Amino acid sequence: MRRAQSNGSMVTIRDVAKESGFSSTTVSIVLNDAPLARYIPPATKKKIERAAEKLGYRPNQFARSLRSKRSHTVGVMVFDMTDPYCTLVLRGIENSLYQASYLPILTDVHNERSRFERYLEMLLDRRIEGLVVLANWLFLDINLLADLEESSIPTALIGCELKGESVSSVIVDNEVGGYLALDHLHSLGHRKIAFIRGPKTLADSAPRWRGIRNYAKKHGLELDSHLIVDLPESRDPLSSFEAGQKLTEDLIKQKRPFTALLAFDDMTAFGAIRALSKAGLHVPEHCSVIGFDDVAPSTFYTPPLTTVRQPMEAMGNSAASIVLEGIKSVLEKREVTAQHGRVAPELVVRESTRSLP
Amino acid sequence: MRRAQSNGSMVTIRDVAKESGFSSTTVSIVLNDAPLARYIPPATKKKIERAAEKLGYRPNQFARSLRSKRSHTVGVMVFDMTDPYCTLVLRGIENSLYQASYLPILTDVHNERSRFERYLEMLLDRRIEGLVVLANWLFLDINLLADLEESSIPTALIGCELKGESVSSVIVDNEVGGYLALDHLHSLGHRKIAFIRGPKTLADSAPRWRGIRNYAKKHGLELDSHLIVDLPESRDPLSSFEAGQKLTEDLIKQKRPFTALLAFDDMTAFGAIRALSKAGLHVPEHCSVIGFDDVAPSTFYTPPLTTVRQPMEAMGNSAASIVLEGIKSVLEKREVTAQHGRVAPELVVRESTRSLP
DNA sequence: TCCCGAAGTTCGATTTAAATG
DNA sequence: GCATTTAAATCGAACTTCGGG
Numbered sequence: 001m002r003r004a005q006s007n008g009s010m011v012t013i014r015d016v017a018k019e020s021g022f023s024s025t026t027v028s029i030v031l032n033d034a035p036l037a038r039y040i041p042p043a044t045k046k047k048i049e050r051a052a053e054k055l056g057y058r059p060n061q062f063a064r065s066l067r068s069k070r071s072h073t074v075g076v077m078v079f080d081m082t083d084p085y086c087t088l089v090l091r092g093i094e095n096s097l098y099q100a101s102y103l104p105i106l107t108d109v110h111n112e113r114s115r116f117e118r119y120l121e122m123l124l125d126r127r128i129e130g131l132v133v134l135a136n137w138l139f140l141d142i143n144l145l146a147d148l149e150e151s152s153i154p155t156a157l158i159g160c161e162l163k164g165e166s167v168s169s170v171i172v173d174n175e176v177g178g179y180l181a182l183d184h185l186h187s188l189g190h191r192k193i194a195f196i197r198g199p200k201t202l203a204d205s206a207p208r209w210r211g212i213r214n215y216a217k218k219h220g221l222e223l224d225s226h227l228i229v230d231l232p233e234s235r236d237p238l239s240s241f242e243a244g245q246k247l248t249e250d251l252i253k254q255k256r257p258f259t260a261l262l263a264f265d266d267m268t269a270f271g272a273i274r275a276l277s278k279a280g281l282h283v284p285e286h287c288s289v290i291g292f293d294d295v296a297p298s299t300f301y302t303p304p305l306t307t308v309r310q311p312m313e314a315m316g317n318s319a320a321s322i323v324l325e326g327i328k329s330v331l332e333k334r335e336v337t338a339q340h341g342r343v344a345p346e347l348v349v350r351e352s353t354r355s356l357p
Numbered sequence: 358m359r360r361a362q363s364n365g366s367m368v369t370i371r372d373v374a375k376e377s378g379f380s381s382t383t384v385s386i387v388l389n390d391a392p393l394a395r396y397i398p399p400a401t402k403k404k405i406e407r408a409a410e411k412l413g414y415r416p417n418q419f420a421r422s423l424r425s426k427r428s429h430t431v432g433v434m435v436f437d438m439t440d441p442y443c444t445l446v447l448r449g450i451e452n453s454l455y456q457a458s459y460l461p462i463l464t465d466v467h468n469e470r471s472r473f474e475r476y477l478e479m480l481l482d483r484r485i486e487g488l489v490v491l492a493n494w495l496f497l498d499i500n501l502l503a504d505l506e507e508s509s510i511p512t513a514l515i516g517c518e519l520k521g522e523s524v525s526s527v528i529v530d531n532e533v534g535g536y537l538a539l540d541h542l543h544s545l546g547h548r549k550i551a552f553i554r555g556p557k558t559l560a561d562s563a564p565r566w567r568g569i570r571n572y573a574k575k576h577g578l579e580l581d582s583h584l585i586v587d588l589p590e591s592r593d594p595l596s597s598f599e600a601g602q603k604l605t606e607d608l609i610k611q612k613r614p615f616t617a618l619l620a621f622d623d624m625t626a627f628g629a630i631r632a633l634s635k636a637g638l639h640v641p642e643h644c645s646v647i648g649f650d651d652v653a654p655s656t657f658y659t660p661p662l663t664t665v666r667q668p669m670e671a672m673g674n675s676a677a678s679i680v681l682e683g684i685k686s687v688l689e690k691r692e693v694t695a696q697h698g699r700v701a702p703e704l705v706v707r708e709s710t711r712s713l714p
Numbered sequence: 715t716c717c718c719g720a721a722g723t724t725c726g727a728t729t730t731a732a733a734t735g
Numbered sequence: 736g737c738a739t740t741t742a743a744a745t746c747g748a749a750c751t752t753c754g755g756g
Contacts (some may be wrong), residue, residue, distance in 0.1 A: 063747035066419040094465045106463040129378045241657045270657045297654040300598045420726035
């Protein structure tokens, strides 16, 4: 198991050849169990394996990669590591890659274009075999595709979608999610509901709202436009907490009563709860609050947050699997066509919502 | 900027040589600005650079690495990605590496020994130049050192310490932290204080408690042993939330009054707040709560948590810098001696504590 | 033809030693 | 010897080709 040779004095395939008394060719064939290994008698194999074991031989990946043009590495680009949304998704990605013996190179773009470009160059230079991008928004003119498309590196986006057949994606069904959220509130008897919508330029915002409107129309629920506010454009997760708080304060000041609040996402919901709480309004006694995402803190928040869960780990898993599948495809020179997955969200009822008496 | 050649048909240094009319040797010298480049006339350089630019030449890292034996890669091992403690530390690491043009390979050990070993092998095979390990505990018999020490790969631990001169470490000064926490509570007038201590086997637990005891002794504060409880052994961050809740419930049931609670860490504090809240006790009106770590949710918790901050980003930064420095040292064949950093924690006063009337 | 093994080439960049004028 | 350039060796593994039994 352990390296026998100390220090960096690597033992090469030639050393194993010498030790075992065979040529390096034979050693290579045996150790890789290459097709030709069929012809090699067990006795020879044993000797070679023993020699390798004895010397603690480990093939040099650089040499291997140089020859095979494969890195066994996948790039993972996160737009903002700080976003609590990342954690579980990353775990999902990691898990898939681990199963396949791939290693992830993690890059955090800090929502900066320059960093994005620099990292992309670096990853391409490392000859990553695939790329997973974790982002809920993208730089407007996405000529990132330029590099990617021609490089024929299987790529999957998590959290936003890019129509076309070159880049795969995995997203939640936001429309269903919005529908579920309002359904929950409505079923609990809430009729005066405040809404904090997502930033206009965020791709998630529109479909989520559409789901909400669909539900409302279907059930004859009137949405009071005075109770509908929008999150500003910022990309920073903490700022959506602050904005959520601020907007809720404004909502409260209006004196237009509401018994429930539907927040764009969990961070916003946390902000709302804070504002409510500061105003002496208890959640859920005085006002129910529902979020979206089910980030980790939602479980241990006080009160625990009712929310619409994105199956984040599964999404990470799925994206990595798509990329891995793509890699296999290009290896076998099969057609690689982008997958567009849309996973179902799930209502998680906890204690921040309650039915109206 | 962009790759001119499409597809994977790489342009090699020989292509540049042909295009420019010089040998590949000269091209290499010029493009790397090697010492010999002094002798090469500007005109030649220009031509070569232009040719490289025109063809969109990018050196093959595999070949480069094979020759130089360097990967420009650092391994990052996280014991549990799910721990909210990770996020900011990772960002710190990432930032340092980025400055130095190193790329991190991220591995998540899931607190499993087998995964740890497998990943370590993989990283070593990739010839990582350095290793950063993010863990608040280690497998008991740490023969991981066996592999590491002999491989002479600069390694830094974040969150726990390993005496000796082979592995560096960066930890908070837990003793000072414990002291600060109690100081805060005491200064606010609290005398009846409950304590949830860390698991016995966790290295952080003892020094944190020592700091607390020191403060108590120094200020003649008596600690009521009925109000001191211990977290069980689990390694899972969520379980420390649950345990925090459970223990606090027990504490409350005892009917032994306390006006403040000092939790081992933020997760535990969240659990305590939940228990208090369920019992109808408001934080901080009825009971102050202080945590330790200052993980991200502490800011946006309701109430925002007063806590003792570990400067996590700085710690990640520092660990990566130590490793980077170590890499430089081995390159220059200087002596590499482990650094043991102990950074100062900082009291962050928010709204989960208040002064007694 | 089947089995076994080896010599030699290749991957792409760096570097040493040496060759020009 | 100097400035300028390059052929050839090297890094380590994998694969192609070939020869002997």
